[in-house]
Amino acid sequence: QVQLQESGPGLVKPSGTLFLTCAVSGGSISSSNWWSWVRQPPGKGLEWIGEIYHSGTSNYNPSLKSRLTISVDKSKNQFSLKLNSVTAADTAVYYCARQGDYGTKNLDFWGQGTLVTVSS
Amino acid sequence: EIVLTQSPDFQSVTPKEKVTITCRASQSIGSSLHWYQQKPDQSPKLLVKYASQSISGVPSRFSGSGSGTDFTLTINSLEPEDAAAYYCHQSSSLPATFGGGTKVEIK
Numbered sequence: 001q002v003q004l005q006e007s008g009p010g011l012v013k014p015s016g017t018l019f020l021t022c023a024v025s026g027g028s029i030s031s032s033n034w035w036s037w038v039r040q041p042p043g044k045g046l047e048w049i050g051e052i053y054h055s056g057t058s059n060y061n062p063s064l065k066s067r068l069t070i071s072v073d074k075s076k077n078q079f080s081l082k083l084n085s086v087t088a089a090d091t092a093v094y095y096c097a098r099q100g101d102y103g104t105k106n107l108d109f110w111g112q113g114t115l116v117t118v119s120s
Numbered sequence: 121e122i123v124l125t126q127s128p129d130f131q132s133v134t135p136k137e138k139v140t141i142t143c144r145a146s147q148s149i150g151s152s153l154h155w156y157q158q159k160p161d162q163s164p165k166l167l168v169k170y171a172s173q174s175i176s177g178v179p180s181r182f183s184g185s186g187s188g189t190d191f192t193l194t195i196n197s198l199e200p201e202d203a204a205a206y207y208c209h210q211s212s213s214l215p216a217t218f219g220g221g222t223k224v225e226i227k
Binding site for chain 2: 036038045046047048051059060061062063095100104105106107108110111112113
């Protein structure tokens with residue numbers, strides 16, 4: 001059973017950088033799956049942030065693309081998210097998730113989520 | 121960007137009732153539509169993939185239908201543990217997008 005675990009600071013200052021890591025266990029990040037980030041502002045709906053394949057190929061939400069970097073570390077079996085120049089609007093629970101097998105794009109395994117608050 | 125519009129936003133239902141949630145896409149997405157359940161303080165859980173494909177371990181009372189622009193999630197005979205928010209998600213084109221969610225409350 002694949003498990004994902006997000007980690008990173010829970011508080012980031014405005015104009016600072018948000019950095020989160022998603023550790024994958026019970027499976028290999030080098031499998032034929034894409035790996036995604038999704039966020040959810042408090043009391044609101046879900047927003048797709050972006051995705052990455054173990055080769056390093058990535059796709060980003062255009063609304064975040066200028067500030068966003070998603071990377072993969074195969075040696076540590078994890079992938080990461082870096083978001084620059086954060087504002088209060090970036091306050092959210094951040095989830096990492098795995099897309100399905102055989103190129104399917106449904107999100108079948110999710111981390112428990114981590115709340116990141118942007119505040120001074 | 122493909123916009124997904126869910127309805128209703130909120131539904132209050134008695135146990136054993138049937139629940140129908142709809143998701144309309146702003147353009148045709150074939151069958152690239154997935155449904156998730158999210159209970160309070162939990163991460164989303166996949167219920168149905170590709171419009172109507174069942175997921176192992178998900179109760180059979182959950183089913184999906186539709187194609188193109190109009191999709192439906194049906195919960196037959198609602199159970200108290202089905203109180204949650206439900207979201208649709210399209211993967212037909214990037215960026216992937218989610219519907220605004222439907223909150224189901226048990227009367």
